[in-house]
Amino acid sequence: GQQVMQIPQYQHVQEGEDFTTYCxxxxxxxxIQWYKQRPGGHPVFLIQLVKSGEVxxxxxxxxxxxxxxxxxxxHITATQTTDxxxxxxxxxxxxxxxxxxQGTILTVHP
Amino acid sequence: SAVISQKPxxxxxxxxTSLTIQCQVDSQVTMMFWYRQQPGxxxxxxxxxxxxxxxxxxxxxxxxxxxxxxxxxxxxxxxVSNMSPEDSSIYLCSVEESKLAGANVxxxxxxxxxxxx
Numbered sequence: 001g002q003q004v005m006q007i008p009q010y011q012h013v014q015e016g017e018d019f020t021t022y023c024x025x026x027x028x029x030x031x032i033q034w035y036k037q038r039p040g041g042h043p044v045f046l047i048q049l050v051k052s053g054e055v056x057x058x059x060x061x062x063x064x065x066x067x068x069x070x071x072x073x074x075h076i077t078a079t080q081t082t083d084x085x086x087x088x089x090x091x092x093x094x095x096x097x098x099x100x101x102q103g104t105i106l107t108v109h110p
Numbered sequence: 111s112a113v114i115s116q117k118p119x120x121x122x123x124x125x126x127t128s129l130t131i132q133c134q135v136d137s138q139v140t141m142m143f144w145y146r147q148q149p150g151x152x153x154x155x156x157x158x159x160x161x162x163x164x165x166x167x168x169x170x171x172x173x174x175x176x177x178x179x180x181x182x183x184x185x186x187x188x189x190v191s192n193m194s195p196e197d198s199s200i201y202l203c204s205v206e207e208s209k210l211a212g213a214n215v216x217x218x219x220x221x222x223x224x225x226x227x
Contacts, residue, residue, distance in 0.1 A: 001169070033215065042202060042218040043153065088152065096214055100153040 002027050004091045006101030014109050019076040021104035023089035031092040032065055032072040037103070038085040048092075079108045112137050116203050116219035123226050128191045131222045133203030138183035143216065144176070145202040153202065159186040193226045200224075 003026040013019050023032065031050045035043040047056055049065035049072060056063045062075045076083055086103040093099075113136040123129050133142065142159040156176055157165040165178040179187045190197050203219040 035216075042221050043216075045207070045215055045217065048215060092214070098155070098214055098216070102152045 002091065002093065002097070002099045004089060004099045004101040006089055006104055008104055009102065010105045010107075012107045012109065013079050015081060016078050019079050019083070019106055021074050021087050021089075021106075023072045023074075023091070023101050025070045025091045025099075027070070027091075027093075029069050029091045030094040032069075033090040033092060033098065034063060034072075034074055035088045035090060035100075036085050037088065041085070043088060076106075079106070081108050081110055084108050111207060112139065112205050112217050114203055114205060114217060114219035116222055118222055119220060120223040121225070123193050123224060125194055125226060127193055128189055129193065129224060130187050130189045131201055131203070133186045133188070133219055135184045135205055139205040140183070141206045141214070142180065142186045143204045143206075143214075144178065144186075144188045145204060145218075147200040147202060147221070149199070156188070156201075159188075190224065193224070195226045198224055198226045 005024045007022050031048055033048045034046040036046055037043045047063050052069050053067045054065040060077045064073045072089055084107055086105045088103045089101040090098045115134045117132050144156040145153045146156055147153050155168045156171045157167040157178055159165045159178050159180040161180045161183050175191050177189045200221045200223050202221045204216040206214040207217045
């Protein structure tokens with residue numbers, strides 16, 4: 001079955017440093033979604049990428065979808081303490097099934 | 111976005127008992143999903159709850175262990191039956207908020223954190 005691998009599992013950064021998490025799928029995806037889960041909270045949808053090579057930005061967050069539609073990345077510039085949480089990618093197939101990656105737990109030290 | 115109310119928010123249960131989790135949505139939705147998130151782990155889809163028909167279970171999950179009800183378009187329940195410590199987890203209800211490029215964009219409830227002793 002479809003597998004979505006996400007690295008790193010953990011990332012500790014100093015406030016102001018950049019952060020990147022990577023997502024790789026075993027199969028070609030129809031789309032990739034990103035969710036953020038704050039500590040003690042529930043996952044919240046951030047964005048969806050659909051097109052090969054697509055890049056989208058949300059303030060300090062940059063999302064990228066690979067040319068082959070099998071990988072994606074989320075980059076945060078100049079992290080802030082409000083960025084702490086777990087970032088999940090979720091690979092979507094053409095028939096609507098979503099498979100979540102393992103998540104990257106980000107901690108930001110002030 | 112849809113507002114999802116899930117209860118209980120947390121519970122401590124004894125081995126061998128069953129617990130039913132309720133999920134109420136403030137609008138009518140076609141598809142509701144139940145996920146499990148084990149401590150420090152990712153989200154695993156248990157089943158899709160369909161109104162008017164039996165739930166569709168993912169590989170590794172069976173109806174006898176996780177019976178689901180979906181009596182109407184705004185409500186669903188998930189029962190965790192005959193619980194063991196391995197069932198300690200967060201159980202999340204979610205709904206399809208929109209459909210973009212054929213994929214479900216999900217809104218999640220706050221989750222129900224179960225601890226089985």
